[in-house]
Every structure is written in C-alpha cells, then in structure tokens.
Amino acid sequence: MNMKDQNKQLEPTKSELEILQVLWELGPSTVRSVNDELLKQKDVNYTTTLKLMQIMADKGILQRDESQMKHIYSVAEDEQKTKAHLLDKFVDSMYKGSASKLVMQLIGNKNTSQQELQEIKELLKKLEE
Amino acid sequence: MNMKDQNKQLEPTKSELEILQVLWELGPSTVRSVNDELLKQKDVNYTTTLKLMQIMADKGILQRDESQMKHIYSVAEDEQKTKAHLLDKFVDSMYKGSASKLVMQLIGNKNTSQQELQEIKELLKKLEE
DNA sequence: TGTTTCGTACGAAATTTTTTCTACCTTTGA
DNA sequence: TCAAAGGTAGAAAAAATTTCGTACGAAACA
Structure with missing residues (x-):
C-alpha cells in the first residue's frame, strides 16, 4: 500500500478541468447540474458531460455515489x-x-x-x- | 487592416508549448537544434519536431527564414x-x-x-x- | 563522380480527446 | 397500467493532436 499511489494524479485534460471547476464551485453534484452549469459557458450535450465524468471517475479524478439512481459525483482530491x-x-x-x-x-x-x-x-x- | 488580427493568437498545444520554450531559450534556431534540445527531455523523432514546427509556422506562431537550405525558425510574438x-x-x-x-x-x-x-x-x- | 549525409515536404497513420448515437432501465404521473 | 421523462452504459464516430514513413533535393566528401 504505497502512499504515492493515492497521490499519483493524471493530468486533467482541458474539458476535464472545466468539469473540475464546476464541481469545485457547486460541490458534489449530479451530471445534470454540472451540464446545466456548463451550458452557461458553451454548447454541450448532456451525454457528452456524462461520458466525460464517467471517464474521470474511471481515472480516479472523481468519485461517485451510486446508491441513488441519480449518481452524485464529487472531486476525489482536495x-x-x-x-x-x-x-x-x-x-x-x-x-x-x-x-x-x-x-x-x-x-x-x-x-x-x-x-x-x-x-x-x-x-x-x-x-x- | 485590423490591429486585432495580429493579436489574435491561437492557443499553443502542449507540444507546441514545449517548442516555444526551447525557442525562447535558444533564440532563432534550426529544427535540428530544437530537436536536439528536446531530446534532452524526451524521446522524439526529428521529423516529428519538423512537422510540428511547420504546423506552427502555418498557424503563424512561428516565422521562418527560408533563404538558406537550413530554415531558421523564430517565435512570431514577443x-x-x-x-x-x-x-x-x-x-x-x-x-x-x-x-x-x-x-x-x-x-x-x-x-x-x-x-x-x-x-x-x-x-x-x-x-x- | 558517386555515395553518404543532412535537409525539407507531404501524406498518412497512430493516439488522444471529445462528442454522439442507441439501448435500456427507473421513476413519475395521467 | 402505460406512456413520458429522465437517468446510466457502452460502442462508435468525429475531431484534434502527435508521430512516423517515404520521397527527394542539396551539400559534403572520399
């Protein structure tokens, strides 16, 4: 169990950073909320945001609570x-x-x-x- | 002739930024010099660097002097x-x-x-x- | 004068990132 | 109960970025 493993962080891509920023602002949120926020800045499809957030969860950048139907995503690292x-x-x-x-x-x-x-x-x- | 046209600058991509940094350090250079410098940091093919610099020249990020066989590239903007x-x-x-x-x-x-x-x-x- | 070395050009392949399409499940309410 | 609305998942397409292969011209030099 290596401490570094937690620390190791993949660099977020440009759009991933946009999502991080929204989550930093809103706190733990659904994909819908994040997408609504993004829509204020640019034209983006719901499924695009969903996919991106899924990818980020895979990478470990985000964590999600799947206990509800509407998954709640939160930022993994401070x-x-x-x-x-x-x-x-x-x-x-x-x-x-x-x-x-x-x-x-x-x-x-x-x-x-x-x-x-x-x-x-x-x-x-x-x-x- | 709009002043803004000169100012408009395409955001450099990641590898483009690497090349910019080398050119900032070395000043106007050949592709060979830039590539040699990059090789100190990472494994990269000569033609890859060449191609990238050509693209940057196309975009207007770099300028080049073609009067010699070995083209000399320089950064267009301060x-x-x-x-x-x-x-x-x-x-x-x-x-x-x-x-x-x-x-x-x-x-x-x-x-x-x-x-x-x-x-x-x-x-x-x-x-x- | 060949032949080896070093340069550019250009197309295309490979990779990474972003976006979309479609299927299917759950909740809600008429 | 059944249709509509809203959710997730996964495959695939599209777009952007990066890398490589090959051709071919010019210079260096044995």
Whole structure:
C-alpha cells in the first residue's frame, strides 16, 4: 500500500478541468447540474458531460455515489491540492520553477488591476509578521 | 487592416508549448537544434519536431527564414506577451481572475522555497516605492 | 563522380480527446 | 397500467493532436 499511489494524479485534460471547476464551485453534484452549469459557458450535450465524468471517475479524478439512481459525483482530491499541483507545473514549465518570476510577470501585466496588486502587497505584509 | 488580427493568437498545444520554450531559450534556431534540445527531455523523432514546427509556422506562431537550405525558425510574438497571455488565462480559469488568490496559493505551496518567497517580498517592496 | 549525409515536404497513420448515437432501465404521473 | 421523462452504459464516430514513413533535393566528401 504505497502512499504515492493515492497521490499519483493524471493530468486533467482541458474539458476535464472545466468539469473540475464546476464541481469545485457547486460541490458534489449530479451530471445534470454540472451540464446545466456548463451550458452557461458553451454548447454541450448532456451525454457528452456524462461520458466525460464517467471517464474521470474511471481515472480516479472523481468519485461517485451510486446508491441513488441519480449518481452524485464529487472531486476525489482536495481542491487546493490539485490547484497547487497545477500551479506548480505551470511555474515549472513557464518560469523554470521561479515563482518570483511569475509574480513579476503578474505585476507587469496590464490585466492585473491596482486593487489586486494592493491585495498581494497586504498578503505579503502579513506574511512578514 | 485590423490591429486585432495580429493579436489574435491561437492557443499553443502542449507540444507546441514545449517548442516555444526551447525557442525562447535558444533564440532563432534550426529544427535540428530544437530537436536536439528536446531530446534532452524526451524521446522524439526529428521529423516529428519538423512537422510540428511547420504546423506552427502555418498557424503563424512561428516565422521562418527560408533563404538558406537550413530554415531558421523564430517565435512570431514577443515572449513576454505570450507568457502574459497564458498567465492571464491561467489566473482566469483557475482563480476566477484573482491574481492575489494565485499568490496566496504560491505562498502556501510547499514547493515554493523560502528564497523564492524572499524574492517575491523584495519585489513587492520595490513596487511600493 | 558517386555515395553518404543532412535537409525539407507531404501524406498518412497512430493516439488522444471529445462528442454522439442507441439501448435500456427507473421513476413519475395521467 | 402505460406512456413520458429522465437517468446510466457502452460502442462508435468525429475531431484534434502527435508521430512516423517515404520521397527527394542539396551539400559534403572520399
């Protein structure tokens, strides 16, 4: 029984990530709920979402409660852990692992508002204490 | 002649991003050089890299100088601009556009070293002035 | 001058990811 | 009770991405 086995996580594909995001927002949900939410963003068929979620359950990305007819899907791994992992990968591949380079980019980014910058600064200030 | 036409950028796929990263590092290069670099990371055929780079040139992600027999490929869009765009997309999709949430995650991330944190702090300090 | 080496082009195959079709089961309500 | 609505499953199709095979031209060199 190896600890790493649980940790090992397949990278989610693009559409899988979309579904994860919906589940992070809604919490454990039926396929119907997830699909309704996705429909707000794009045109997608119910069975497509169903299939995707089944695949994700197979991979272990999602878990499901089959005790009811309407299966309830939930995310297997902690949201923060998954995000941390994806962020880490992003920093690695885009900034050679340098988090400060990323922050620098963020600061220079026109799309990052003054308010955001203010919050980041306060965040760091708290960290100092 | 619409300004947006130049800006419109197709999202690079995973392998396309790998090639972009090599080109960012090496600067304008031949397929051979890029492939040699990729070989350090993974097993890949010369013609595969060639094909990918041709596709990228077709899409406008890369430009090439065909005046010599060995074509020289270079990245069409500025590195920082592309990275800013990808980072922006990442923040949007993963943190609902909140850059400070991302930084918070970064700070809590075990894989972010103390030294990195220090650098980030100094960065922010400079920004204050 | 051959022949070996290194380059590009292009089509097609292989793989991965996404979408759809169809069958069939369960619940609900007329 | 039976039809309609809503659910799952699985095979297969479609689309996107990645990889490879082959042809053929140019350069290097024995």
